[in-house]
Amino acid sequence: MQAIVQCKNLTHYYGNRCIYENLNFEIPQGRILGLLGKNGTGKTTTINILNGYLKPRSGECLVFGENSANLSPATKQKVGLLIEGHVQYPFMNIAEIEKFYAAFYPQWKKEAYWELMKMLKIDHKQKLSQMSCGQRSQVALGLILAQDAELLILDDFSMGLDPGYRVLFVDYLSEYARAENKTVFVTSHIIQDMERLIDDCMIMDYGGIILQRPVKELLSNFKRYRLKSVDVEKLNGVDGIFHPVTIKENTELYSMLKKEELLEMFSSKNILADNMIEENLTLEEAFIGLTGKY
Numbered sequence: 590m591q592a593i594v595q596c597k598n599l600t601h602y603y604g605n606r607c608i609y610e611n612l613n614f615e616i617p618q619g620r621i622l623g624l625l626g627k628n629g630t631g632k633t634t635t636i637n638i639l640n641g642y643l644k645p646r647s648g649e650c651l652v653f654g655e656n657s658a659n660l661s662p663a664t665k666q667k668v669g670l671l672i673e674g675h676v677q678y679p680f681m682n683i684a685e686i687e688k689f690y691a692a693f694y695p696q697w698k699k700e701a702y703w704e705l706m707k708m709l710k711i712d713h714k715q716k717l718s719q720m721s722c723g724q725r726s727q728v729a730l731g732l733i734l735a736q737d738a739e740l741l742i743l744d745d746f747s748m749g750l751d752p753g754y755r756v757l758f759v760d761y762l763s764e765y766a767r768a769e770n771k772t773v774f775v776t777s778h779i780i781q782d783m784e785r786l787i788d789d790c791m792i793m794d795y796g797g798i799i800l801q802r803p804v805k806e807l808l809s810n811f812k813r814y815r816l817k818s819v820d821v822e823k824l825n826g827v828d829g830i831f832h833p834v835t836i837k838e839n840t841e842l843y844s845m846l847k848k849e850e851l852l853e854m855f856s857s858k859n860i861l862a863d864n865m866i867e868e869n870l871t872l873e874e875a876f877i878g879l880t881g882k883y
């Protein structure tokens with residue numbers, strides 16, 4: 590599968606502060622990749638590097654094979670970008686802004702925009718400046734879809750949208766991207782939306798990427814285990830065990846290891862693992878299991 594985005598050994602600092610070193614990832618054509626990470630791990634930074642707005646300290650990012658620091662206008666036209674829900678030109682109404690954007694994009698598909706705008710129960714003459722934050726986000730998303738870009742980059746796309754509209758948009762985007770073989774890179778803190786939408790997840794922690802893999806594969810291998818209280822000191826730092834914690838009578842931990850493998854490890858460490866229960870996880874629970882609760 591051809592890679593639409595390739596980030597190689599990306600290192601970024603703000604002043605003396607290291608955000609990450611040697612970040613490597615690819616986005617294959619036709620896949621929907623979700624970038625998940627706690628506040629301040631560097632998601633927007635990565636998106637800004639990918640769009641050429643920020644220069645990394647070292648490493649490079651290729652978009653359609655071109656260095657992101659120097660994208661040609663033809664390549665820029667293939668990228669639809671949403672940065673944290675912003676729409677410029679607040680003095681325009683939804684019809685004016687549609688006409689304005691259309692002039693920049695030869696492949697403009699106004700039906701995609703108006704299909705979404707139909708859901709907006711507002712007067713077409715109302716200016717963007719008089720809309721709510723969520724309504725403005727909907728306009729921004731409509732404008733992105735109408736560009737018919739090959740690569741869509743949506744940073745915090747759910748910002749300001751109510752639950753009904755989020756589900757509607759996620760389903761719409763997922764159908765649209767799959768039908769048209771679009772490549773999508775999204776971030777959102779609303780992981781239920783991500784689970785409904787994405788094929789692959791990339792999870793970032795402070796300093797780098799913890800993992801990138803298909804969501805189905807992650808959820809079939811990464812489990813939560815509950816057992817009767819054990820001494821978590823013996824488990825801290827053990828390879829393959831994430832965030833063991835004991836609360837009152839019970840211990841909980843997360844692991845990619847199978848139950849039998851865990852039991853074998855416990856027995857080698859003289860840990861009594863009575864009645865250990867294996868639990869399946871949602872993507873949100875897996876994210877917390879990998880990155881910790883705080």
Ligand SMILES: Nc1ncnc2c1ncn2[C@@H]1O[C@H](COP(=O)(O)OP(=O)(O)OP(=O)(O)O)[C@@H](O)[C@H]1O
Pocket residue numbers: 603608626627628629630631632633634635
């Ligand atoms: N222009 C800047 N100058 C200095 N530090 C910055 C700058 N922009 C971001 N940072 C810092 O870099 C870190 C990463 O920021 P970034 O916006 O990439 O995080 P994020 O993962 O997108 O966070 P969030 O989930 O809160 O949107 C944060 O600690 C932030 O304070």
